[in-house]
Amino acid sequence: MPITAITYQPETFSLNSVYRPVIFRCRAKIPNATAQNYKCPVVFCDVYVDGVYYKSLARTQFIKDENQDPEYEFDIQDAVQELMGYNLPKMNGKIIEEFDNTIKKVFVKFRNAYSDSNGFSASEQVAPIQGTSSTPPVEGAGTNSNEIYVLNSVIQHEENQDLDKLLESYKTGTWGNAFPLTKRPKEFKICKGDSSHFPIISAYRPKTICVQAKTKSGSIIDICNEIIEDCPILSNIQYTITKDIPNNSQAITFTWTNPVNLPSVPYDIKIYRRLHGSNDPWSTTQITVYPTPVNEQIIITPFAYYDFVFEIIGRCNALEFSQLPIIENVGTERNSPPTISLRWMDNQGTEERLCSQNNCSAVIEVLAADPDNDIANVKILKSIDNGATWTVLIADLTTNTFTDSLDSVGIKKYKAVVTDIPGLTAESNIMTYKGNSMVSVDRYPDFFITIYKPDSGSHFIGQVKFYGLQSETVDGSNITKVEVFCRFRAIGENIWWQTNETHVFATPSPTINLTRQFVYGFRDNSKYIGTRDWNGADSFFAEFKIYTSSGEIKIFNLYYSGFPWYSDYNQAITL
Known part of the structure; x- marks a missing residue:
């Protein structure tokens, strides 16, 4: 059995001083414990800070042993102190600063070990892995504690050394979510020329903090300061482009979404611009958005492509330039090139198709466009040699579709070329329609089997021969x-x-x-075919197979042939 109980831990989300004990206790025993053997060789307390594994504490000695269920205690203050920071107050100034290094969210995971068969200690739960300079930490398993907060705070000059009670003792009501972390007792007064530092922890992000001071004479002084935040960032920046060819310019209209945390008015939006890909200095346009925020700006530029950077300027801390949003490669040319693509009309696809019938019809849709609306010509080209050469199918297409047909042999490819008035062109994708064979037989051969009859009692096969087989491939293969x-x-x-x-x-x-002949030996019993002469009742079958380098096999059959027979040997084998 693993960790059996967490017997002591700070309350969930409680605030704990890191320079006082931060105690956790648990009970643990080994797996399959017996009355004589139940103690763990070691118990681990894995410390997680802000959700990330930091380090492990180990205990071999328990603090209490009741009912074969020892209790172990861990104080994590030293481990957490290693990660805490501190901030020296800035004196003689009216400054409010925000710090996140003095408070951390912490929880722990308990693990127990046992002795394996070799006598070594092994963790029953998966152990975490500590991070390095090049690898992040890896979370482990275990029994989770409450989540708590630890604060880098030393309670000085205070009559109450309990941090929670000290903080709660300051104010209530409207100050219920903000607590000074130090108090200046009455005997430590602020005198002329003195400064004091008031750390404040808050569950909310304040905009303004005020300090009220009462002088020795009884007058009250209010000092209020605004927290200056980082400048927000514009988001969802979009643009449209309008050409003005007579004036050789383009109007780029930007729109954006203003952040919810805009700084107090007045504030400006600065837009930086320079040619895309150049190292030229940035030119700027600055918009004063007062009294009403804006979310649109039109910038007129010569035809080219530009990069733009957007920055909010006002009562906020300026961001690093590299943190600002950049919109790259914005613009167009004076004469924009057209675009064109092809697709099948029936399914808007571009897949390669196969014709397995005697005749197939291809209906192809042409999608031509031009940003300048000045298309002059669309030409349709066709190839029947797998794209080696192209011929004009339609010189000037006036519709958005065209049709062609093909049979079961061969391959046809189609593409389109669009040209606009300035002479810019674009070429489409290629559409392919293939027959189920890439081999055509242009002439079927004349085929013969000659018979050699040396005497009246024997007939032998003389040769197999065929004349004029003409064939070609249509896909460029051999x-x-x-x-x-x-x-x-x-x-x-x-x-x-x-x-x-x-x-x-x-x-x-x-x-x-x-043209080819295959001659056979004579008076060979395997070639002997009988004593009678031949007539139309005799049966003949011939099958041709044409092989190509692309792996295709073209097969055709011949069912009729002549059977000339000769009594002369030389005549029987003449080609």
Whole structure:
């Protein structure tokens, strides 16, 4: 069992002096404790400051052991003091300063350890990891305490040494949320030439703080000071641009959202401007926004691109220039280039499409635009060789769509070029419509199987030959080889003969014109096909496969061929 109880801790959100004990206590025992073995070798108290793990305290000795459930005590004041800062008061001035290094929000996590099988102490809960100069801390597990506040305060010259009671003793009512952290007893009066420092802690952010002093003569003096905050930042800065070509200028209209914490009037908004990408000095435009805040400004500039920085100036502490909002690359050219894109009309997509029918229709939408509204021409181009060359499909498109058709073989690509009156051009994306084959057969071959009949009692296959196979690719790939599968049946003899032959191109090419013969040996029983002559009842099948470098295989079949037969050997093998 891990931590069994937190037996003592400051109240939630209580205020504690960091130079007095800040005590936490817990009870813990080892996992699977027995009556004889229950004490933890060590108990940890992990200190978290402002939500971030800082360091761990460890105790091996308990302060009380009741019912096999030892109690351990931790004082975290030394650990927290390491992180606290202090501020020396500025004398002889009317200054209100804001500090965040003198008060911290703190909580702890308790963990218990046990002895592992090797006799080493191991944490039952996941241990945190301390931060380094290059890595942030990593939170661990454990039992959480209350969240409290610790304050860098030493109670001096006070009759009440309890910080909470001391603070509560000052004022109530309208001062209920603001407490001076020191009080000057009656015997320590402020005399002429003296200064005093009044630290104040508040649950709210005050705008003005007043000190009321009563003199020895009985008169009352009120001294009030305004807290000067950092200058706020304009947000949601937007702009529009209007061209004035006759005057060679552009009007840039800025709008923004004013912050809720604008400084007291009067205040100004300063706008810095310089050419984008240059190191030129910033030129400025300053707007006095009084009595009514504004959220729009028009700046006239020559045609170019600029960077703008916005700053609020007034009763506030100026920010570093690098902290100010910057709007970069604002502007336009005298003549803005047009834009153009293509998409399918039916689904507004740009995907590559496939035609698997004898004929397909492509309806493409053209989206052309120009900021100057001076488009002169839209030209549609088409490519049938996978983009190697382009031809004009439509010289001057007058609508926002065009149509073209293709079949199941080949590939067509489309693009558009827009030109405006000054001569600026833009080219669109490319739309692709492909057939399901990138190989076309321009001429199917004449195909023969010759028969050698040396005598009246035997017939043998002489050769397989074909004439004039013409084919080409349409995607720019090369034809690498051609395979021919032949099957012949002499029905009268019920004899089958088949072969599979390959022609490999030594130099692959996108186009081929191929004539080829494959000669077989004679008087070979495997080529013997019978004793009778042939007629139309005999069966023949031939399958061609054309292979390309892109991986496609074009397949076509031939179902009829001549069967010339010769009694002369040389005639039987003539190409």
